[in-house]
Amino acid sequence: MHGTHTLPVGPVRDGALDLLKWLALLSMVLDHLRYVGLSLDGLYVPGRLAFPWFCLAIAANLHRVRYAPVTGHWRYLGWLLLFSVISEVPYRMFIEDADTLNVLPTLALGLLVARGWQQKALVDRGLALIAATMAAVFSQHLMFGFFGVLLPLALLLVFRRPWYFSVLPGLVCVAANQWQILLNSGTLVALLGLATCLSAPLAGLVLLRHGKNAKPPAMRRWAYALYPMHFLLLLLVRKLIA
Template identity: 70%
Template sequence: MSRRDGALDLLKWLALLTMVLDHLRYVGYSADWLYVPGRLAFPWFCLAMAANLARHGASASPWRYLGWLLLFSSVSEIPYRLFIPVPATLNVLPTLTLGLLVARSWQTHTLEARLLAAGALLLAALFSSRLMFGFFGVLLPLAMLLVFRRPWYFALLPGLVCLAANQWRVLYGAAWLGDAVAIGGLLACLFAPWLGLMLLRQAGGIHPPAMRRWAYALYPAHFLILLTVRQIAA
């Protein structure tokens, strides 16, 4: 992979776009169908994390990456709670933070990395109901890393992990009853890792604006922008 991978930047922008589309459902208009593209956002963010880890290898320090995630996990919680009505979980960044620790331990065989991963898994198990996408959401970056350079059909593994991370009874129950949005959401979860991997492998000639560290601020900012839109439209 090149020093600045255009395909990876494109994946990040598409993950951000699908996240915003998903959250548009809470602005006040009837747009349940946006739930389907919204299921692509989290697995694509996890894949972007796995791609960064795979590109830099075991030699790179994860502390700066971890620090930014921890910082914006805290900064984003208030905007998240202002925008999402009666949130059942924390915002998504704590899940990604724990996922980073688990995925990173696969690359480094130090005692420190293994202890941090064990602690992350313990927290994910104990507080699964408070984490967005739960215990399996924490495992998804590792699942992405494991198949990153393997043939495309290995993407079924993180697809199944992604399905497990979306184990909401309402979703599965609605799909069983034939609801098109629920079925589309499940299919999006299953195939999101494969779609993301294909994009990374085939879109190398595309060079969108580089998404650098300033992009962390887009997460809390988009909640505030959509909250303003909802208040204006009310």
């Protein structure tokens, strides 16, 4: 066994990991509240936690089951791909001027890239190469783009490293979040958003390492349905407010 200071997750159900997923979901909902028709631009800042924490959940799951049967990995990918398709219509109904796909294709490609680094089998390496190529070619169509696809791998790479290595996924997260536009705008919200992107991986890793006594509701497969459902619920809120 590795020391507890280097290994943030264990073989049993991890309350800290469930808590991380719930907080990621909450920050995503807060981020999308900006689109219900109220002046809530400040929610952009906590919203920057959602994507890196979902990526960290992927990295944590990969780290946990790295010696588990491969079928579990494929099931994980299958759920992501299925809800990528299911979620696209609700996503476009709510984000009317969306110029990218919903976030799940980015997470699915990121899972393949991270798995290919972790697993040495030829098929895993081949799929990772295909996923990375697709991310590079179709970067402008993916939410968080090419660097968003690399973020689960960047997080997996620092899992057993000292805390200061989290600057690597922090920089990848900044690169995935249109940092030039944020920097050029120079507003307090934009600069706080950049700072949140940079610090989100460290905050998530600290939570995983020290939140083991947390006992939130277990987030199981039904939670995938929360992604398309939250778009429809927020759409309803927007209709009621209008």
